[in-house]
Amino acid sequence: MNQAELTIQHFFDPATSTFSYLVDDGAGSCAVIDPVMGYQANSGRTDPAPVDAVAEAIARRGLTLQWLLETHAHADHLSGAPYLRKRFGGTLAVGSGITAVQRVFRGVFNAEDLAVDGSQFQHLFADGEAFRIGRLQARALHAGGHTPADVAYLVEDPAGGPAAVFVGDTLFMPDVGTARCDFPGGDARQLYRSIQRLLALPGDTRLYLCHDYPPASREPAPGTTVAAQREGNIHVRDGIGEEEFVALRRARDATLAMPALMLPSVQVNVRAGSLPPAEANGVAYLKIPVDRL
Numbered sequence: 001m002n003q004a005e006l007t008i009q010h011f012f013d014p015a016t017s018t019f020s021y022l023v024d025d026g027a028g029s030c031a032v033i034d035p036v037m038g039y040q041a042n043s044g045r046t047d048p049a050p051v052d053a054v055a056e057a058i059a060r061r062g063l064t065l066q067w068l069l070e071t072h073a074h075a076d077h078l079s080g081a082p083y084l085r086k087r088f089g090g091t092l093a094v095g096s097g098i099t100a101v102q103r104v105f106r107g108v109f110n111a112e113d114l115a116v117d118g119s120q121f122q123h124l125f126a127d128g129e130a131f132r133i134g135r136l137q138a139r140a141l142h143a144g145g146h147t148p149a150d151v152a153y154l155v156e157d158p159a160g161g162p163a164a165v166f167v168g169d170t171l172f173m174p175d176v177g178t179a180r181c182d183f184p185g186g187d188a189r190q191l192y193r194s195i196q197r198l199l200a201l202p203g204d205t206r207l208y209l210c211h212d213y214p215p216a217s218r219e220p221a222p223g224t225t226v227a228a229q230r231e232g233n234i235h236v237r238d239g240i241g242e243e244e245f246v247a248l249r250r251a252r253d254a255t256l257a258m259p260a261l262m263l264p265s266v267q268v269n270v271r272a273g274s275l276p277p278a279e280a281n282g283v284a285y286l287k288i289p290v291d292r293l
Contacts (some may be wrong), residue, residue: 004135004158031133035080051080065090071168079273092291093123099137120272145191177235192199203227
C-alpha cells in the first residue's frame with residue numbers, strides 16, 4: 001500500500017493572474033482549489049482552456065477527484081469547478097459565509113431565483129472543520145475580510161514537513177501586500193484579524209496564494225511562508241498594528257478600480273460557478289447593473 005504523500009501542482013492563468021492547485025495524497029485521491037474558467041468579456045464566451053490544463057493533469061495521473069474547494073466567491077474570474085465536477089465528480093465546497101455573499105448579490109443583480117442558503121454547493125465548511133483529502137488530513141479556517149465567505153484550507157504533510165495553507169484572497173506575496181476589502185461585505189478590520197490568525201502558524205508553514213501581481217523584476221510566484229510574510233509583507237508585517245493596517249487598506253482601496261470581470265464573475269460564482277438559468281430561447285444571460293456599484 002502506498003504511503004500518504006502531499007503533492008501540490010500549481011497552474012497559473014495569466015489573463016486573471018490566478019493560481020489554481022491540484023493537491024493529491026500520493027495514493028490516487030485529490031482536491032482542486034480555485035479552478036478557473038476563462039471568459040471573454042467582449043464576446044460573452046466562456047473558454048475552458050485554463051481548467052482543461054487541470055483536467056488533463058487529473059486524467060493523465062489517473063486521480064480520483066474528491067473535493068473541489070473554493071476559497072471564496074471570486075470577483076475576477078469564473079469558477080471552473082462545475083466543469084471539472086461534470087467530468088470527474090467530487091464534492092464542491094466553500095465556506096459557510098457564502099450565504100452572506102449570496103444575500104448581498106441577490107439584491108445587486110435582482111436575482112429572485114437565487115437561493116441564499118448555499119445549496120448550490122455540496123458542502124459548506126464551518127470554521128475549524130476537519131476533513132480528509134484521501135489520506136491527507138485537512139482543516140478549513142474562516143478567513144473573512146476580503147469577503148464574508150473567505151476560507152483558507154490547511155493541509156498537513158504526512159511526512160512531518162511544514163503544512164500547506166491555501167489562503168485565497170487574504171495575503172499576496174510580501175512585495176504585493178494584501179487583498180482589498182471594499183467589495184460588499186468586505187471588512188479591513190476582519191481581514192487583519194484573519195491574517196494574524198494565519199501568521200500565528202509556524203514560520204515554515206507554506207502559504208499558497210490565489211493571485212500574484214508581480215513587479216517587472218520577478219515572475220509570478222504561487223507561494224511563500226509565514227516567516228517571509230511576517231518579516232516583509234508591505235501591508236501587514238510584524239510591527240504593523242490593526243489601526244495602521246485598516247487606515248492603509250481603506251486608503252488604498254479607495255484608489256482601486258473595479259475588477260474587469262467582477263460583474264460576470266460574482267453572479268456566476270455565487271451560484272457555485274453555474275450560469276443563471278437559460279431563458280425561453282435556450283440562452284443564459286448575465287446582467288449588468290447600471291449605476292448600482
